[in-house]
Amino acid sequence: MRKEDKLINIISNxxxxxxxxxxxxxxxxxxxxxxxxxxxxxxxxxxxxFHFSGDINLSFDSIIHMMRDVNYGWFLRVIHANGAxxxxxxxxxxxxxxxxYGSYRFKKTWLSGTTILxxxxxxxxxxxxxxxxxxxxxxxxVITNLLSAIPYIGVMMVEWIWGGFAVGNPTLTRFFxxxxxxxxxxMFMVVLHLxxxxxxxxxxxxxxxxxxxxxxxxxxxxxxxxxxxxFFFILFLMICIxxxxxxxxxxxxxxxxxxxxxxxxxxxxxxLFAYTILRSVPSKIGGVVxxxxxxxxxxxxxxxxxxxFRSTYFYYLMKYIFWIFFINWLLLTWIGACxxxxxxxxxxxxxxxxxxxxxxxxxxxxxxxxxxxx
Numbered sequence: 001m002r003k004e005d006k007l008i009n010i011i012s013n014x015x016x017x018x019x020x021x022x023x024x025x026x027x028x029x030x031x032x033x034x035x036x037x038x039x040x041x042x043x044x045x046x047x048x049x050f051h052f053s054g055d056i057n058l059s060f061d062s063i064i065h066m067m068r069d070v071n072y073g074w075f076l077r078v079i080h081a082n083g084a085x086x087x088x089x090x091x092x093x094x095x096x097x098x099x100x101y102g103s104y105r106f107k108k109t110w111l112s113g114t115t116i117l118x119x120x121x122x123x124x125x126x127x128x129x130x131x132x133x134x135x136x137x138x139x140x141x142v143i144t145n146l147l148s149a150i151p152y153i154g155v156m157m158v159e160w161i162w163g164g165f166a167v168g169n170p171t172l173t174r175f176f177x178x179x180x181x182x183x184x185x186x187m188f189m190v191v192l193h194l195x196x197x198x199x200x201x202x203x204x205x206x207x208x209x210x211x212x213x214x215x216x217x218x219x220x221x222x223x224x225x226x227x228x229x230x231f232f233f234i235l236f237l238m239i240c241i242x243x244x245x246x247x248x249x250x251x252x253x254x255x256x257x258x259x260x261x262x263x264x265x266x267x268x269x270x271x272l273f274a275y276t277i278l279r280s281v282p283s284k285i286g287g288v289v290x291x292x293x294x295x296x297x298x299x300x301x302x303x304x305x306x307x308x309f310r311s312t313y314f315y316y317l318m319k320y321i322f323w324i325f326f327i328n329w330l331l332l333t334w335i336g337a338c339x340x341x342x343x344x345x346x347x348x349x350x351x352x353x354x355x356x357x358x359x360x361x362x363x364x365x366x367x368x369x370x371x372x373x374x
Contacts, residue, residue, distance in 0.1 A: 024221065028202060029228035030094040035190065036229055037087045037236075042183050044080040045127075048073075052130070054176035056169045059132040060255045078244040084124050085247045086236050088270035091117060095298075100322050104301040108196040114298045116189045119182055121271070121295070126179035128268060132172065133252035138265050140175070141167050146278075149285040166258070264339055272336030273329055273355075279340060280352040290352065297359055305366050318365055325358040 051070055053062040066073035095117065097103070104110040129140040144161055148154040163170025239246065247269065251262045267275050274294045281287035332351045338344040 024202065026224065026228060027093075027097040028221070029225055030090050030097065032225045033228055033232055034087065034090050034094060036233075037083060037090060038183070038186065038190065041080065041083050041087060042187075044076050044083060045180070045183065047076050048080055049180060052176070054130075054173045056132060056172055056256075059130065059172060063131050074244075075240070078240045082236065082240050082244065082247060084127065085268070085270065086232070086239075087120065088124070090232070091120065092270070096326065099301075099325075100319070102305070104305055106196070106200045107302040109193060109200060110302050111299060112189055112193040112196055114295075116186055116193060117298070118295060119186050119189060123179060123182040123186065124268065124270070126175045126182070129172070129175050130179060131252060132256050134254045134256055134260070134262055135249045135251040135265070137167060137256035137258070138262055139267060140171065142265055143267075144171075146284075146288050146291070149288045151285075266337060269333065269337070272334075273332040276332045276336040276348045277352045277355065280345070280349045290356075294355065297356070301359075301362075304363050318362075321358065321361055321365065325355075328354050328358065 048066065051062060051066050051073065053059055063077070066077055068074075070076075095113065098110065098113070125139075125143065129136045144158055144167065147157045147161070150157065159165060161171065161174070162168065163174065249266070266272065274291050277294045278287045278291040281290050328351055332348070332355060335344055335348040335351060
């Protein structure tokens, strides 16, 4: 058999004839949607890079040049900026579905997916700095300064990242380089994620592990994926054309000025929950640890919640606990966009404690299930 025929057979077996549970809902569409929007981000970013200048004296003007002088440059920039928000929206729904239905039982798949989330957050932060507006500059200053909380080597690490004693031209050049490279690292992790997924197969809403109730991926789920893509792509285009700046901060339309600090420094909406947790801890190093743990804690789920058996009582109770967790996450996001003053600070501390406490409840629920139902 020729190599081309072998490749066709592999693709056919992995995509067309892939055995999939018959009870999958539309919540299982978001993985393929993330792949599509990752491609959109990479291609739009590639074309934007043709006209971008990674110099602090030219960066802001190069963005204006793209928007005003380059044919459809405004559309490419709007697609790339709003595509990041859409990508994180889909990713949070995708991981929320995994948390709701216990997908962390598939250890390798969950760990690779969490790594993709971390790499995506790093890439998004680096990209947010590139326009070199007011919020970009001060976000870079604040976030990189967090490393100074590390004992002994913190200040040295900050100066090493800056390439000097303040955020400047070396910082922007490095951020642009890493922002260009990291999406390809994410692509590699996505391939690993799919490989691990095909090893174990998808989970399902019913929770059944039998291989008897399986159907072919095509045409049943390929058509369902097309429906989901059409819906979100139309929604995405409507946002880009009708309200293109809805997710952008007004401060970032002003060129960076190291002598003028914005009244309220805040990150993009998809980082606000972690930002609330960061500023809710009075200690600087404590806030940094809480910020990192708000995402890193996802790595621990497969090791503490690995039981395959789930009783009916356990399922219904976990369902309500999950929605409490989701509402708390939304409230953390809202508090992150509020001014740092009372009562928002006090409420943020409460919601931050609840955020971590919910993971403890998840762990306790699994242990209670072992005692009473197994």
